[in-house]
Amino acid sequence: MAGSLTTTAQHEPAAGAGRLTHAALSAAGVVVRRILLLAVLLAVVFAAVELLPGDAANATSERGESAADLAERRHLLGLDRPVLERFWDWMTGLPTGDLGTSARGESVADLLSRPFPNTLLLGGLALLLTLVASVALGCWAAAKPGGPLDRAVSASATGILALPEFVVAVALVLVFALWTDWLPAVTLTDADGSPASWEMLVLPVLALAIPQIGWNTRIVRAALADEAKAPHIETAVLDGLPRGRILTHHLLPGALPTITAGLATSTGMLLGGAVVVETIFNYPGIGSVLAGAVADRDSPVIAGVVAVTGVVITGVLLLADLVRAWASGGRA
Amino acid sequence: MNVNRRQVLWAGGGIGAAVLLAACGGGDETSSDSPAKANEKPRRGGTLRVGALGRASAITRDPHGTQANESDYLIISLVHDTLTVPGTKPNTVPRLAASWKASDDLKTWTFTLAKGAKFHDGTPVTAEDVVWSLKRLRNTPSGASRLPGIKPENIKAEGDDTVVLVSDYANAELPQLTRLTTFVLKKDTAEKDLGKAPGTGPFKLDWFRSGNARLVRNEDWYGGEVYLDAIEVKIFESPQAMANALLAGQIDVASNVGAVAARTAEKRGDIQIVRRPNDMAMPIVMRTTDGPFADAKVREALRLAVDREAMVKQVLSGYGTVANDILGTGDPAYAKDIPQRKRDLAKAKQLLKEADFDLSKTYKLLTTEDIPGLAEAATLFASQVREAGVKVEVVKQESATFWEKTWLKGDLYTTYWGTNDSVVFFASKTLVSDSGQNEAGWKNAEFDAAYKKAMATKDAAARAKILRELQQIEYDASGYLLWGMADGIDLAGAAVRNLPTLPGYGRVQLETAWLAR
Numbered sequence: 001m002a003g004s005l006t007t008t009a010q011h012e013p014a015a016g017a018g019r020l021t022h023a024a025l026s027a028a029g030v031v032v033r034r035i036l037l038l039a040v041l042l043a044v045v046f047a048a049v050e051l052l053p054g055d056a057a058n059a060t061s062e063r064g065e066s067a068a069d070l071a072e073r074r075h076l077l078g079l080d081r082p083v084l085e086r087f088w089d090w091m092t093g094l095p096t097g098d099l100g101t102s103a104r105g106e107s108v109a110d111l112l113s114r115p116f117p118n119t120l121l122l123g124g125l126a127l128l129l130t131l132v133a134s135v136a137l138g139c140w141a142a143a144k145p146g147g148p149l150d151r152a153v154s155a156s157a158t159g160i161l162a163l164p165e166f167v168v169a170v171a172l173v174l175v176f177a178l179w180t181d182w183l184p185a186v187t188l189t190d191a192d193g194s195p196a197s198w199e200m201l202v203l204p205v206l207a208l209a210i211p212q213i214g215w216n217t218r219i220v221r222a223a224l225a226d227e228a229k230a231p232h233i234e235t236a237v238l239d240g241l242p243r244g245r246i247l248t249h250h251l252l253p254g255a256l257p258t259i260t261a262g263l264a265t266s267t268g269m270l271l272g273g274a275v276v277v278e279t280i281f282n283y284p285g286i287g288s289v290l291a292g293a294v295a296d297r298d299s300p301v302i303a304g305v306v307a308v309t310g311v312v313i314t315g316v317l318l319l320a321d322l323v324r325a326w327a328s329g330g331r332a
Numbered sequence: 333m334n335v336n337r338r339q340v341l342w343a344g345g346g347i348g349a350a351v352l353l354a355a356c357g358g359g360d361e362t363s364s365d366s367p368a369k370a371n372e373k374p375r376r377g378g379t380l381r382v383g384a385l386g387r388a389s390a391i392t393r394d395p396h397g398t399q400a401n402e403s404d405y406l407i408i409s410l411v412h413d414t415l416t417v418p419g420t421k422p423n424t425v426p427r428l429a430a431s432w433k434a435s436d437d438l439k440t441w442t443f444t445l446a447k448g449a450k451f452h453d454g455t456p457v458t459a460e461d462v463v464w465s466l467k468r469l470r471n472t473p474s475g476a477s478r479l480p481g482i483k484p485e486n487i488k489a490e491g492d493d494t495v496v497l498v499s500d501y502a503n504a505e506l507p508q509l510t511r512l513t514t515f516v517l518k519k520d521t522a523e524k525d526l527g528k529a530p531g532t533g534p535f536k537l538d539w540f541r542s543g544n545a546r547l548v549r550n551e552d553w554y555g556g557e558v559y560l561d562a563i564e565v566k567i568f569e570s571p572q573a574m575a576n577a578l579l580a581g582q583i584d585v586a587s588n589v590g591a592v593a594a595r596t597a598e599k600r601g602d603i604q605i606v607r608r609p610n611d612m613a614m615p616i617v618m619r620t621t622d623g624p625f626a627d628a629k630v631r632e633a634l635r636l637a638v639d640r641e642a643m644v645k646q647v648l649s650g651y652g653t654v655a656n657d658i659l660g661t662g663d664p665a666y667a668k669d670i671p672q673r674k675r676d677l678a679k680a681k682q683l684l685k686e687a688d689f690d691l692s693k694t695y696k697l698l699t700t701e702d703i704p705g706l707a708e709a710a711t712l713f714a715s716q717v718r719e720a721g722v723k724v725e726v727v728k729q730e731s732a733t734f735w736e737k738t739w740l741k742g743d744l745y746t747t748y749w750g751t752n753d754s755v756v757f758f759a760s761k762t763l764v765s766d767s768g769q770n771e772a773g774w775k776n777a778e779f780d781a782a783y784k785k786a787m788a789t790k791d792a793a794a795r796a797k798i799l800r801e802l803q804q805i806e807y808d809a810s811g812y813l814l815w816g817m818a819d820g821i822d823l824a825g826a827a828v829r830n831l832p833t834l835p836g837y838g839r840v841q842l843e844t845a846w847l848a849r
Contacts, residue, residue: 054732060390062398062474066768073473104392104400114542115388177580185580186573188566193541282566282573284388284542292387292569296400297732301389 027322034314039091041310042303046087049299055079056103059296077103090300094307100300102293108304111289114193116308119278119285123270123312125201126208130266133213135259138220139247145225154221161214165273169207169280176203186282193284204281208273212266219262223255230254257324264320271309372829378847379562380828381583382406383574386567391543393527395515396469402588403567407545409840410563411452412515412531413555415443415462415495416507418838421664423753424507427555428457428516428532429495438502438788443510445493448554451518452530452537459489464519466495477768478513480760482506502788504795505756512751512837534558534843543567559846571704578603578823584847585831586823587839590704591651594821604824609653610662611820611835613749614709616697620811621773623743624695628809633683635813636676637720638713644816647709652818657810658803659762660755661817662835665796667803680720694723698745700734705818710746713815740771747771751836752817755799759783763810772811779805 057074065073074080078089090100099108141153177185187200195201227233228251236246275287286305293301386401395412399405416432419425429443449457469475470484479497486498499506521529527540534555535547547563566583568574575593578586579600586593597603618625618634625631640654655661656672684691699710707728714724729738738745751757761767764783765775782802789795806812820835827849832841 052732053730054736058736059732060398060400062477063769065474065477069473069476076473102389104390104397105394106391111389111391173576178576181580184582185576186568186582188577188582189542189544191539191541191546193544279570280573282568282570282577284544288569289388292389295387295731296390298389 026325027318030318030321031314034318038307038310038314042091042306043087045303045306046083046090046299049297049302050083052297054297056297056299059298060103086299090303099304099307102301103296103298108300111301112286112304112308114189115284115286115289118194118283119271119274119287120312122201122204122208122278122283122285123267123274125205126212126270127263127267129205129209130212130216130270131263133209134216134220134262135252137213137217138224138259139252141217141221142224142228142251143243143247145228150221153217157214157217157221159214161211161218163211163214165207165211165276166280168210169203169277172203172207173280187284188282189284195284200281200283204277204283207277207280208270211273212269215269216259216262216266220255220259223258223262224251226258227251227254253327256327260320260323260327264317267316268313271313372848374559374830374846375848376557376559376846377561378559378849379564380560380585380842380845380847381564381566382585382587382842383566383568383577383583383589384587385569385571385574386543387569388543388567393540395517395526396465396472396475396513398474401543401567403543403565405837406587406840406842407537407540407547407565408515409533409837410535410547410842411533411537412517413449413533414512414514414516415510416514417841418511418753418834418836420834423663424505424511428462429507429510432507434504434506434790436790438504438506438790439499441497441499441503441506442490443495443497443507445495446554447493449532450552450554451532452550454552455518457516457532458492458519459495461519462495462516463487463489465516466497466514468517469513469515479509482509504787504789505754508754508756535563538562553843555843558843560842563842575823578825581825584825584828588820589823590821591649591818592704593823594651595649597823602826604826604828606822606824606831606833607651608820608822608833608835608839610752610817611750612703612818613655613659613661613752613814614647614703614706614816614818615659615747615749616710616713616813616815617742617745617747617771618811618813619743619773621775624690624693625743625811627687627689629683629687630689631809631811631813633680633687633689633720634717634722635673636680636683637717637722638813638815639675639716640673640815642716643709643712646712647705648816648818651821652816655814655816656807657812657814658755658806659749659758659812659814660752662753663755665755665799667800667807669800670804670807673807677720684721689722691721691723694725695744696727697724698727698729698734698738698742700729700731700746702731702734703748706746706748709815740769740773753835753838755803756783756786759802759806763806774809774811776805776809779809 057070057077057079061070061073078086093100097109102108102111137153141150144150173185176183183202184200187195187204190196233246233250236250274285275291278285278287289301290305384403384406386403390400392399392404395408399408413428415427415429416424417427428446428449430446432441432443434441445457445459451457466487467484470479481499481501481503482497488496490496516532517529528537534550534553536550538546538548544567545565549558549561571589571593574586574589575596577583594605597605618631620626635657644650644652644654656670658667660666697710697714699707701707710726714726717724762769762771763774763779765780779802782798782805786795786798786802789798820839822831822839824831827847829846829848830844832838
């Protein structure tokens with residue numbers, strides 16, 4: 001099915017009104033391929049958990065349970081069935097929204113129902129902040145290439161992107177929570193499972209976004225520099241167009257595909273970084289669910305987390321592809 | 333990969349924060365004494381915010397399930413009552429069971445329920461409810477290890493307020509088994525209602541969400557006056573985040589937060605450090621059946637080669653006590669009069685020589701990073717016994733690998749136990765020849781006989797005497813090297829009063845706590 005769609009897409013004339021249809025069709029092809037990829041990834045998750053030493057029955061038992069007790073627990077959890085069968089059962093439940101049951105008997109969909117939106121909120125805010133800050137800083141630096149400001153921004157961006165999230169996070173907690181008492185040190189949740197106040201989001205969002213801002217600022221800066229070498233920009237400069245207009249109407253649109261690709265990459269990094277940042281700030285997201293589930297060898301929970309994050313990353317990458325296709329349409 | 337990253341994070345983040353805080357702590361060297369005064373009158377009211385460790389993926393609401401999360405266990409034990417609870421002296425005290433007595437053969441135990449005990453919905457607790465709950469517990473996969481020797485059909489109600497348990501064998505300490513997990517629910521509570529089923533405990537569940545909960549006072553509790561209006565339980569995945577929350581004033585109690593946090597808090601005058609002695613045993617296990625440590629002289633030599641004071645000071649940051657190779661240090665029956673084993677390198681070398689121990693070989697000591705200090709203890713031990721000429725290489729194993737491949741099988745490994753208030757507990761679980769978790773593969777007929785005799789002795793004084801003999805044998809010959817006991821450490825804000833100081837699960841008894849504000 002993926003094959004037929006892409007083939008159709010390739011035969012579509014890539015001009016005029018056909019451009020949109022082309023984009024939509026290739027997008028459909030991409031979606032199908034990514035869904036298949038996700039399914040493969042989930043199979044890998046099940047296989048990988050299988051390869052780890054110990055199993056969920058072991059991990060959730062109490063010390064001193066006899067071999068017979070363990071066998072009973074294994075049977076209760078269905079671990080005595082072949083991994084393929086368990087994987088198939090789990091996959092066939094997916095379309096109905098059934099993510100299975102954790103090794104401790106809780107519904108995985110319930111386990112993720114509050115943490116997942118919380119992580120999306122955290123990641124979304126961090127991505128937004130990354131976008132705004134990196135474009136602003138990149139443009140600012142590119143305004144006078146080689147000037148002191150450019151060098152300062154580029155150097156600090158490099159420095160920042162080399163900082164791991166946990167270093168940033170620990171430093172933020174020390175300075176803004178424990179020394180100055182301006183912001184809460186950790187996130188506490190209220191009765192509906194979401195952060196009890198907006199202030200609790202500030203430090204986790206910063207901790208996640210800062211390294212990504214460093215990375216993306218460099219990308220924006222480099223993309224703008226590349227674009228500035230293009231003949232039409234030189235013409236625009238020689239024509240005496242105002243610098244601001246050249247930036248917003250010529251440079252940025254030209255650099256957009258690269259910038260989008262950079263941000264799309266950051267989505268994966270943000271969700272990965274969330275595991276670390278959520279732990280430090282006790283943020284009630286899926287990062288902590290995932291970390292615990294791996295320790296418990298709890299395949300349905302791990303696969304559930306991978307599935308929902310996989311869908312989000314796929315969606316963002318697709319969006320990025322569309323933006324790039326649209327922005328570079330005429331030239332690519 | 334995630335697990336590795338998390339471990340790095342814990343280590344890095346923890347050390348980073350501790351060093352920085354220590355650096356900015358200034359000259360205030362006085363550790364914070366408890367501001368609580370003995371003559372203060374308890375005040376009624378207030379909400380206590382308690383942080384407890386737990387992972388969102390491991391949440392369990394079933395009172396008879398395996399609660400890996402301290403947060404879950406805390407919530408369950410405040411809402412539901414067990415028949416008995418841990419105490420100091422004696423170490424088993426009444427709760428839902430007001431009293432108990434044994435038959436002469438110590439096999440049949442009769443528990444009488446507390447007068448006026450009611451569920452949160454107002455219905456009185458009956459023996460039928462208790463029997464249903466105990467049977468449900470016994471029929472879980474962990475049931476056989478939680479109520480050893482008691483078959484489900486031997487749990488019976490007699491009238492409205494009496495429950496009879498019949499053990500397969502004489503068991504003088506049977507009430508101890510009913511302390512930690514015998515949570516009582518209403519008969520025929522449906523599986524899907526377990527999370528919100530009414531309990532009989534000092535607090536009622538207001539709400540539960542993703543591991544966090546709010547509990548409100550049970551005005552009708554039969555167990556005495558409860559001072560706090562409410563307790564809010566907050567789940568924390570990392571002790572570091574929990575300590576930060578306490579230091580920033582977001583919570584009032586950080587339960588079981590550990591020695592690293594205590595060291596940080598020492599610099600602050602407004603934080604109470606609650607030490608609960610005898611909380612965690614981290615013994616080194618030497619295999620007795622075969623292998624290089626099968627000779628009792630070799631084991632004795634290693635026990636003499638270890639520098640216990642240094643271990644407590646360095647591994648536990650001083651938050652602990654030196655131990656004497658006998659497990660169950662918190663027990664009133666613990667033999668304090670057996671002389672403390674001290675470091676004696678000359679004698680250790682002598683014993684190794686007598687045993688013809690091969691000093692040219694390097695021996696592997698297997699350990700994990702399951703709990704703080706465990707791997708550090710192994711490393712320090714290795715460097716200490718080197719001074720007696722024994723070469724030990726520490727090998728850290730991933731937790732699951734360790735429990736599957738090394739535990740109960742290895743020649744030399746570290747283990748840990750969080751339940752330390754009873755000599756009999758360890759005797760039955762890890763020391764008797766046929767015990768299920770005989771970690772050192774120890775078989776000692778004399779010890780087995782002493783254990784059987786103690787369990788069949790009704791007279792308390794006579795039993796204490798036999799338990800003393802039992803501990804002497806353990807001290808002389810077992811496969812354990814118990815160098816020290818780690819304190820359990822809670823941190824609390826200045827206004828918190830009357831927190832429990834019992835080791836292990838005793839930390840959840842918050843019904844007597846109150847707030848001076």
